[in-house]
Amino acid sequence: xxxxxxxxxxxxxxxxxxxxxxxxxxxxxxxxxxxxxxxxxxxxxxxxxxxxxxxxxxxxxxxxxxxxxxxxxxxxxxxxxxxxxxxxxxxxxxxxxxxxxxxxxxxxxxxxxxxxxxxxxxxxxxxxxxxxxxxxxxxxxxxxxxxxxxxxxxxxxxxxxx
Numbered sequence: 287x288x289x290x291x292x293x294x295x296x297x298x299x300x301x302x303x304x305x306x307x308x309x310x311x312x313x314x315x316x317x318x319x320x321x322x323x324x325x326x327x328x329x330x331x332x333x334x335x336x337x338x339x340x341x342x343x344x345x346x347x348x349x350x351x352x353x354x355x356x357x358x359x360x361x362x363x364x365x366x367x368x369x370x371x372x373x374x375x376x377x378x379x380x381x382x383x384x385x386x387x388x389x390x391x392x393x394x395x396x397x398x399x400x401x402x403x404x405x406x407x408x409x410x411x412x413x414x415x416x417x418x419x420x421x422x423x424x425x426x427x428x429x430x431x432x433x434x435x436x437x438x439x440x441x442x443x444x445x446x447x448x
Contacts, residue, residue, distance in 0.1 A: 391406050394406050
């Protein structure tokens with residue numbers, strides 16, 4: 287560093303004299319400015335993540351489809367099992383109606399045993415309504431004849447509404 291005589295008294299003047307030496311770049315140029323980010327690679331790339339998510343979604347849709355097929359098969363099996371059980375259930379219902387009818391007839395005979403001229407017709411109104419509810423349009427063969435109440439004042443209706 288050179289000393290100028292005027293530098294003691296006029297530091298600004300000395301700076302002006304040496305200013306042209308300072309305005310030039312250093313020999314070989316300035317160092318390059320580091321503007322690029324230097325981040326390490328972490329985890330899988332974006333295409334790998336996209337491929338993984340696509341594979342997981344495809345597998346999920348496959349499982350949903352398999353579940354729908356299984357559900358449809360179980361529903362079909364349930365419907366067919368009910369279809370095959372209908373005759374058994376109707377026979378059981380017929381036996382139950384017959385048992386109730388015979389029990390009602392026995393009660394009627396026991397209650398009306400002292401009434402002269404009383405005839406038991408083999409069905410009561412509740413059993414007949416129950417039979418019509420189970421099998422609409424089907425009446426027992428003996429229901430069309432005599433009155434249930436065994437009295438001309440009362441008459442059994444020809445049609446039944448449920």
